[in-house]
Amino acid sequence: MQALYAQLLVGLINGSFYALLSLGLAVIFGMLNIINFAHGALYMMGAFCAYFLLNIGGINYWWALLLAPIIVGIFGMILERTLLQWLTGLDHLYGLLLTFGIALIVQGLFQNYFGSSGLPYAIPDQLRGGMNLGFMFLPIYRGWVVVFSLVICVATWFLIERTRLGAYLRAATENPTLVRAFGINVPRMITLTYGLGVGLAALAGVLSAPINQVRPLMGADLIIVVFAVVVIGGMGSIMGSIITGFALGVIEGLTKYFYPEASNTVVFVLMVLVLLVKPTGLTGRAA
Amino acid sequence: MKNRFIASLLLGTALTFAAGSIASAGDKTVKIGALSDQSGLYSDLGGPGSTLAAQMAIEDSGLTAKGWKIDVISGDHQNKPDIGTSIARQWFDVEKVDVIVDVPNSGVALAVNNVVKEKNGVYINSGAATSDLTNAQCSPNTVHWTYDTYMLAHTTGQALVKAGGTSWFFLTADYAFGAALERDTTAVVTANGGKVIGGVKHPLNTSDFSSFLLQAQSSNAKVIGLANAGGDTTNSIKQAAEFGLTKGGQKLAALLLFLTDVKSIGLDIAQGLNFTETFYWDMNDQTRAFSDRFAKRMKNSAPPTMVQAGVYAGLAHYFKALEALGENPHDGIKIVDKMKSIPTEDALFGKGEIQPNGRTIHTAYLFEVKKPSESKAPWDLYKLVGSVPGDQAFTPLDKSACALLKK
Numbered sequence: 173m174q175a176l177y178a179q180l181l182v183g184l185i186n187g188s189f190y191a192l193l194s195l196g197l198a199v200i201f202g203m204l205n206i207i208n209f210a211h212g213a214l215y216m217m218g219a220f221c222a223y224f225l226l227n228i229g230g231i232n233y234w235w236a237l238l239l240a241p242i243i244v245g246i247f248g249m250i251l252e253r254t255l256l257q258w259l260t261g262l263d264h265l266y267g268l269l270l271t272f273g274i275a276l277i278v279q280g281l282f283q284n285y286f287g288s289s290g291l292p293y294a295i296p297d298q299l300r301g302g303m304n305l306g307f308m309f310l311p312i313y314r315g316w317v318v319v320f321s322l323v324i325c326v327a328t329w330f331l332i333e334r335t336r337l338g339a340y341l342r343a344a345t346e347n348p349t350l351v352r353a354f355g356i357n358v359p360r361m362i363t364l365t366y367g368l369g370v371g372l373a374a375l376a377g378v379l380s381a382p383i384n385q386v387r388p389l390m391g392a393d394l395i396i397v398v399f400a401v402v403v404i405g406g407m408g409s410i411m412g413s414i415i416t417g418f419a420l421g422v423i424e425g426l427t428k429y430f431y432p433e434a435s436n437t438v439v440f441v442l443m444v445l446v447l448l449v450k451p452t453g454l455t456g457r458a459a
Numbered sequence: 460m461k462n463r464f465i466a467s468l469l470l471g472t473a474l475t476f477a478a479g480s481i482a483s484a485g486d487k488t489v490k491i492g493a494l495s496d497q498s499g500l501y502s503d504l505g506g507p508g509s510t511l512a513a514q515m516a517i518e519d520s521g522l523t524a525k526g527w528k529i530d531v532i533s534g535d536h537q538n539k540p541d542i543g544t545s546i547a548r549q550w551f552d553v554e555k556v557d558v559i560v561d562v563p564n565s566g567v568a569l570a571v572n573n574v575v576k577e578k579n580g581v582y583i584n585s586g587a588a589t590s591d592l593t594n595a596q597c598s599p600n601t602v603h604w605t606y607d608t609y610m611l612a613h614t615t616g617q618a619l620v621k622a623g624g625t626s627w628f629f630l631t632a633d634y635a636f637g638a639a640l641e642r643d644t645t646a647v648v649t650a651n652g653g654k655v656i657g658g659v660k661h662p663l664n665t666s667d668f669s670s671f672l673l674q675a676q677s678s679n680a681k682v683i684g685l686a687n688a689g690g691d692t693t694n695s696i697k698q699a700a701e702f703g704l705t706k707g708g709q710k711l712a713a714l715l716l717f718l719t720d721v722k723s724i725g726l727d728i729a730q731g732l733n734f735t736e737t738f739y740w741d742m743n744d745q746t747r748a749f750s751d752r753f754a755k756r757m758k759n760s761a762p763p764t765m766v767q768a769g770v771y772a773g774l775a776h777y778f779k780a781l782e783a784l785g786e787n788p789h790d791g792i793k794i795v796d797k798m799k800s801i802p803t804e805d806a807l808f809g810k811g812e813i814q815p816n817g818r819t820i821h822t823a824y825l826f827e828v829k830k831p832s833e834s835k836a837p838w839d840l841y842k843l844v845g846s847v848p849g850d851q852a853f854t855p856l857d858k859s860a861c862a863l864l865k866k
Contacts, residue, residue: 174677175673175674175677178673178677179670179673182669182670182673183670185669186667186669283498283502284758285758285759286759287502287503287719287758287759287761288498288499288500288501288502288503288506288690289500289503289504289689289690289693289719289720289722289723290690290693290723291723292697292723292724292725292727292728294725294727295701302701302702302703308673309676309702309703309707311701311702311703313701314669314701383667383697383698383701384666384667384694384697385690385693385694385697385723385724387690389498389499389500390666393664393666394666425670428659428670428671429670429674432633432659432660432661432670432671433633433660433662435661435662435665435670436662436665
């Protein structure tokens, strides 16, 4: 039984990453209608950004949490301005192919320069060590990841669903022409939204740097699972993707305990089941 | 008299010409295929570095100056046996490749083994670990150069059991390699009076090991055997430190650890780990000289791993066999037989031999990862703690299940 609690908690930790990443994807899809396959590469860039900030600029983890999402977010906005904006109104497939291509190029470039084994990034001193919870030894850093990503997820949800800015955003998705008529700069808002989604990916990258190796392919391995999470949660649904992210982390954790061989397929089995029963995803509305 | 002199002179000249033309009629073209994981989790320990090692083996052999024409091409098997075999087939059928080298990933390696045998090519495997290549699945076309799971089990594994690590829990990569390594290590553990109390099989290329590590932790095994490689091993080690496994008194057995893995984990966490390799760049003047030349041509200035060194040394030995044959007979079995008949000796692995089952025997070295304070250069990572002679480290012939030995 103790082992089970431990697995649930570990699942929650992984779920934090799924939630953060699928949240970014949901924001981008919900507002821009782009299936952002570059998300994994941008997540990886976040981790590399933290690595460079530390090793070249001497800037510590805490600043990296703030700076890396901004830097990568700006990169994302440049992408949106120069490439993605031309795809507005076209079929989803174009956006998917373009972002997939961007992901391959970015990953290829990083792999060319840094190899595939990855670079080490140490856990910040303040978060080292762990505490004994009775049923498991919880590394403090992992606990921090869960709490911090929960806060970020809720904040993002609040921003989009409960503030005036979020209302503009949602309105701009529904009817850009009308919103423009009210004197709101819709293209700029779209660019900023893409930047926000990308920033969330980069933030997840910084969070994961001390846990996983900072590797060029770290995002490629994760992105497929995260897409399954988004599909299960319902494309574009903010709360749906947060909840499914955490839930799937837990389910995956349990699978690792009961039948480890299936741990990297269980998410996809669930995806198939959900699509069969409810093609719009658990919280999605029919288009 | 004078006429006879001239006649014999002419005859001699003619004979010389004839001899010359016979020699030049011998085929002196060779095509090498470096098949590896070029972009995935094993690409740093093999990959482009293995292709470079093959290139350097050609240059250092001096055969080009003697009229040989030797080319090397490379391919990416993406850790998928079906892709590996289809590249190998295409190489033999279309590209007329003579020898396939490297091939990390035991699953791919075993699949390619069958293709090479079918096409009667030469297979010098350096990157794969499974001892099956020279046991149940041995082939007259195959030389397994660098290391194998039997050797890893009988060096690192044995040393840990003898040091008191009597109960084991395995974290095993769920494919041919992990299974072979777990099997061979389990045999050593039980033979030395220890026992295996559990294990989990994880999918290849897993990024989060916390679940598995918690299971290992709660098993209370004294030793946690990592029967995985590359990125899987580095992540296991890093996260085991995070979850306090080693602080709790459990010991990690990194059964297979490469130079690039240690570099990627960082000395802070990796320090003190014991493991076995058959080559390290900083062993002696010769290995250092080679590694310097190698690193200068590598993109990230990395010295060679034992897999890349094995590609170089295996090919160097292959060239010796070709030179002894005087030509390339394009007959895999004939060349491999010749390779087996010549004792191996090179700057990187020292003296050894290739056994009839295709296993290359050379000294295995036990290393310990240095403390950060002991490391004086970016790649100064190991200190030597012991060595095991080749005949004790690798499968003894009487225990090998290879059918070639039963003739």
